[in-house]
Amino acid sequence: MDIFREYTSLNYRENRYLIHKKSGAILLLNGSAAMFVDLHAEKLSKSQICNKVSSAMGIDPARIETDLKSFIQTLQGQSSYTFETDQLNGSKSPEWTPMTLDLTGGYQTFYSVGGLEFNIVCSSSAVSQFCEAQFAPLSIRQLLQDTAVDIKVIESYEGWAIECDGSLIDLVPEESSVVGRLRGLMLERIGGQYRYSIGIHAAAVLTADSLALLFSAPSGYGKSTLSTYLSLNGNASLGDDSLVVDLITQMVIPFPASAKLAPGSIDALGLGGDGSFDRLRRIDGDFESSEGPVKLFAPSDQSQTLTVPRLAKALIFPKYDSAGRTEIRALDVADVFSRLMISGVCWNQDPSTGLAEAYINFVAGMSAYELNYSSSVQARDLLLELDLL
Incomplete structure (x- = not known):
């Protein structure tokens, strides 16, 4: 199919x-x-x-x-x-x-x-990145036309997967609630070994002190673009779109389908919120796009193991700012709860008293920030200045 x-x-x-x-x-x-x-x-x-x-x-x-x-x-x-x-x-x-x-x-x-x-x-990430906000309808076709690597659709996990040069890029369940099925599967296969865990719609990168910096936001806000830029500039990716967090230890456990984005695989960067479907916005001097709607990349550091749990350092809620501002501010606990629910959180069981308490403790103990950015370069500089990377 x-x-x-x-x-x-x-x-x-x-x-x-x-x-x-x-x-x-x-x-x-x-x-x-x-x-x-x-x-x-x-x-x-x-x-x-x-x-x-x-x-x-x-x-x-x-x-x-x-x-x-x-x-x-x-x-x-x-x-x-x-x-x-x-x-x-x-x-x-x-x-x-x-x-x-x-x-x-x-x-x-x-x-x-x-x-x-x-x-x-x-459909899920490889398709919904253009469906939800980031790509024009021609993007996937362009991806197939412009790259010489072998891309094919394979059956996987009762749905579909995109395979590129032998690396699994993403799951694409063929029907019904994609995020529900994807994160439900993620929690079943990974989160089940943890007593209290949640799935978060987020990307994450490794910091200089080997911790996990999470970027959580609804689709189209620019979390993947920013985390990808960081992974290309020294902060290895822990995964994109779906991550499991053990609420007791505050450890981030990458989802294998996302983890396999690393060594040798490719992906396409989205637009964020600049309103254009005709070109990719520039994220740095080496990745200024042409008129094509997609851009391919390979992770700069292929030595990192992306399946090792990492302690969460902070939670960032990014949003691309078309007005040209790049600024960050700390959030209080109430803001973090509401933003996580908007971004997307999935439970591995019906919320019990223990799970609810663990979730409250996790949110209350996590440093969290709102990041509005117009430039991935400036955003990285700001995160470095605050010792978050």
Whole structure:
């Protein structure tokens, strides 16, 4: 099964849309945010969806409401819809063959994107990095075209995995709640050996004193971009997207699917929040991108073992700042609780009194900071200045 052919794209009234062929879910791509709208969703009205999309994108609600309503009504008026061209490209493409989209079925997946809740259908990191906020629909195709390494889709863990030159990049479960399944699997296979553990939507790097610095944020906020920059400049990656934390010892245990991102594998860097889907923003002099939507990298330090638990040093909540500011401030305990819940936390069992107390103690005892950054270079300098790296 070729997961890269599960979507088709088109333009409609100056907006970009990505259509999931199997379910009929619509992904609206515009500005600095992207979100799925399920054709069969009942949890949110169209006006609620439009208001949330408008707020996230900074676009006039009336424009979004008119556009999105018209587009959904166009599809809802039919039991099927045939796409014959990749309209985002403006021409027929060999990667997108004619197909008919069945609009009578569909998933009912409840998910959070950038802290906003929607009924959506989504794939995991290698695909959702462009689905959620960071890539244009052509990114994965471009990745396949531009790299000479061997990339293929393999069956793995009841879902799908992307394998690159023999290294597993990411799990891509084929249906339902991706984050729920991914982190549930992570906790089952890794967190089960710890009495009280949680899964955190976060990236982490090794500090100079061999501790773990965690970056937790919703998708599209720039945590992967920043942690990747740090890993390319001396701080080895402990993993991206999903990490297990033992609440008793405060040890960070990397998720194997993320850990295997290291030696020899590749990944694609996202845009963060600058609102452009046409190019990658510059993160430093060596990685200034061309007009292509993806950029490949190899970890600079291939000697680190990324499966060894590390003590958590601090928790950073990063967010890319398009206004050009780079600043950091300490957070109080209440802020940390709320931000972790927005970023995404998964429990390995039904919360018990002991687990709840362990979680409270972990959050209360953890140094935590809000980091707004416009430059990965400046962010790194600031973290070094505060002795966090």
